[in-house]
Amino acid sequence: MSTQKPVRRITVPQIAGRKGGDPIVSLTSYHAHTAAIVDAYADFILVGDSLGMVMHGMESTVGVSLDLMIMHGKAVVRGTKRALVVVDMPFGTYEESPSVAFRNAARIMKETQCGAVKLEGGKRMAETIRFLTDRGVPVMAHTGLTPQSSNVMGGFKTQGRDEESWPEHEDDAKAVAEAGAFALVLEGMVEPLAARITRQIPIPTIGIGASVECDGQILVLEDMLGLNPKPPKFVKVYGNLGGQIEAAVKSYADEVKQRAFPGEAQVYR
């Protein structure tokens, strides 16, 4: 008989219960090995549709497919055992109707075994969020700068620069909270607006380029590791992985050219 206790993943209610409490730590991850490292420190890991740009060189997240999200979602769930895994619903898989959204969200949850999905939009998505949560799909909402709408917004633009737009953003946040979202990502939003919204709604806000007053923070892993040569302005870069990879690849290439054994492997003698 095994004496090992199974590690329990952080749950959706535990994240929701962190409103106003200890800051929620989160990062994106798209593959098993990085997810395994992040797992020890993050409360939730987002398999974000930013993977289209970060992993697949797309210009925006609009081209990301459901199959791609499911493939990366499976890898992250396999690589982790502790953090809640949230998978993004990509553009075109949930906007049409609540039932289309449910069908696609259920596919994501069944095939990846993730704990929740995330979708973009405020008031206009409230009915869908209610439909999903009533049917067993926990939803994290995402407002402010919503990259899937970048074609309508005319690019990746910080939201709330004009104070007259604040009530609309506040209404979006209240609508998704009332509809049953368990947390709300606030992306690319002026600081005082993100702080106001955080005070106004009963669910945790997760900031990215928003406010330190948010209940938690998220960054794209590759941005903070120094793998993205042009990270967004607000990102603090904690590592130099791009430089380290380049140095390692150069050393390897030099050794191969000198007919040296790559690394120290002499095992074939």
Ligand code: KIV
């Ligand atoms: O797709 C993503 O990585 C995201 C984060 C930026 C929040 O949605």
